[in-house]
Amino acid sequence: MTARIRRHAGAAALMLWTGAAGAGSVSLGFEGYGAGAAPTDMVEDGFRLVTRNLVISGPGKSGDGTDGPHEIEGGMGAPGALAILRDAPFTFVSLDWQAEAGTPVIRAEGYLGPHLVAREQFTARQPSYMTFEAGALAGQVIDRLILYPQRDGAGMGALDRVILDTAPEGPGTS
């Protein structure tokens, strides 16, 4: 009996510790601004989101996203871009990207100050959301992530649930 109680206490402590370690993680869901042309400057979970020719789509048009009912995608006629930034460095963990037509690509570029740290791209091949891990950007300390969701004759996709985490403490990041 005593041993069992100790095991439970240990498990609870481990869960608390894990929760504390993950406290910096956020998921951007593009909720709160409504469907239609995306505002050029948005705020979510402490991040500034600067958009160029993007559209927020609601469940009436293309189904629910993976983090709340809305998702974000390129607008018609010109390339779209989403810059996610804040003063405190962070890391890019994953994003959810689905094909609405063709096999759309979303390109990702991570910057720290003026320097391109790494870039990656992800190709959706299903009409349901696929979760893509950060790849070349995994664990990289950045302060700006720029995403370019494709929308043209070759493919069109929708983006939701962009997961970001606090950068690990290290020299120069305090």
Ligand SMILES: [Ca+2]
């Ligand atoms: Ca959403």
